[in-house]
Amino acid sequence: MVCLGLSSGPDLLTVFIGGRLQLSAGIAVCVTASDRLFQQKVVRHMVEIARIHIRDAGRSKSRSLSGQRWALIGGSALAIYGITRRSSLGVALAASGGAIALLGSTQKQRSRPASAWTSLLVNCSPLEAYRFWRDFENLPRFMNRLHAVTVLDDRHSRWIALGPMGRPIRWDAEITDERENESIAWRSLPGSDVLVDGRVEFRETPAGRGTLISARLEFRRAPGMSRAMAKFLNKGAHFAMRQDLRRLEALMETGEIPTTEGQPHGPRDVITAFMRFADPTRPIRPDSRLKDVFEGRRGIA
């Protein structure tokens, strides 16, 4: 088990949980192995992994949380174990574990505006895509976080999105620039809950491949916005956008969004029901409640 953890190549587990497995395996070795030299080697190996994780954390936003957390957990475990050893090796272990934990806990995520961009090839004409998007009231049909958009006049619209715990986030948007069948750009007006800039472009691709839709959204923390709200917007902005655009593709190409919500199934267990609830792609609705989780466990009729 240990050797596998330390030496395995591109196996599934390594792909999925990579260094985390190695850290845990390393702790297991230190706890069980009797050979001191071997223990020291493993410790060095673990420090190296933790170092790489923390370095990665600085570079990539998506990995930063897990890297930090694991450095913190692994480091603390090592430190605690080291302290209980009451030997010179124990001191070394405790010191290195403490150092890892400290690094893990102090590494800070840089705060910057949340932005997301992506592009998507859709089998339709730029005209169709433009027309669909230009009617902003269509947007909540494929943007999960968006509750409603009301068009006020040709250039202005009122948007309501769903924030943490279903709290509404409101802003008024103004079209700042638009070219028919090519692009639309908009921004939120002063007094909004959130500062948002959006731009979407529609470009015909060669050989009848369809329309390339490129979208970019930028959120800035509005004065007075809570940290929780900023974090919420930051989290998964890119993922959410890709999800939204994939739903747009389905709508444009097939006239519907694929779903399995509401289909029959046998009795679920609580864990499965909870996973269904936590599914990041589930439509977020103001009436989502934890109670739904337990309703998932349907008795046999």
Next chain:
Amino acid sequence: MKAVCYMGVEKMTVETVPDPTILNPRDAVVKITSTCICGSDLHLYNGLIPTMEQGDIMGHEFMGEVVEVGPAIKPDRLKVGDRVVVPFTIACGNCFFCKRQLWSCCNNSNPNYWIAEEMMGYSPSGLFGYTHMMGGYAGGQAQYARVPFADVGPLKVPEGIPDEKLVFLSDIYPTGYFGAVNADIEPGDTVAVWGCGPVAQFSIRSAFMLGAERVIAIDRFDYRLRMAEEGGAEIINYEEVDDVVQTLKDMTGNIGPDRCIDAVGMEAHDCGLMYMIDRAKQMARIETDRPIALRQAIQACRKGGTVSVPGVYAGFDDKIPMGAFMNKGLAMKAGQTHMMRFMKPLLDKVESGEIDPSFVISHRVPIDRAPEMYKIFRDKQENCTKVVLDPWAAGAMAA
């Protein structure tokens, strides 16, 4: 209605669940008259493909009668009362991939595409009853099923031909045929087929249809090898020879088979140390698949030949002989079957009597016996090759 539900590893039960309903405008509901257990369902039974959840309805090979259609389905495409075979892949018919006849790569039919993207980079189409990674659609080992994009997938079939000749158009017959098509068979070719399960049986017969001179089938069960022989193949029982690759060389004038078809997939069996290692790694979940047949196919294939992979692989495999693959100049083709490309032409072959697909059936049982049939099929008891379930047989009528 009654449905076969996945309730955990090696635990299938028949549950009473609500009837399916129309959820999207292009849905249809089919009353199922025949449904089968597929070899690939056994990977789920053994718990080897991630993202199954307790309560999922199994099954992706089924046919029946349309009992309800959504508002967006035009009557000339499908209407209530039509007798249809439902393909196991779900396709929208209008995306980049469907337009290029790559139906099993449809971009729009998998609502959980993002899980598959984590594993594979991009997501293939949705499948019936085959993990949440592949869409999480309720399957067809039930009395009714909801069929999304029903104006694209289901093939209308004439009355007068019994179910058992038609139901395999839903998966294994086109899949076996696709395996042979992917092998790029040329006249005079020798084709080696790993495995003699139902898909392989159809690959063997399709290889001859496509012009192969010789087909060599490899398995370990006599009753399956005999069925391959009846299809015109020469056979190798790998438990009785020292080395499959060497035996193939000996049989083919040291050139090797021109085309190799791996109709085994992720749960291959073999003798020897390598097999034990793969098995242990798969149990420890550090290797998802046991690619023994694939390794042998790459080793055995003649230089410049083609390896076709209709067998199901799920994730990450070790010790694939890429050196042999590259230096021998091989080509490899694979994929879930692009069903809508093959169903109509293969239906024509059934109608003309060129082939009677029902030869693979070994068991016809009521749906209530499905749970025990999974075990019998997995353990190859009772000379089991293919199980057809009747959802409405006496004893299944209670619901």
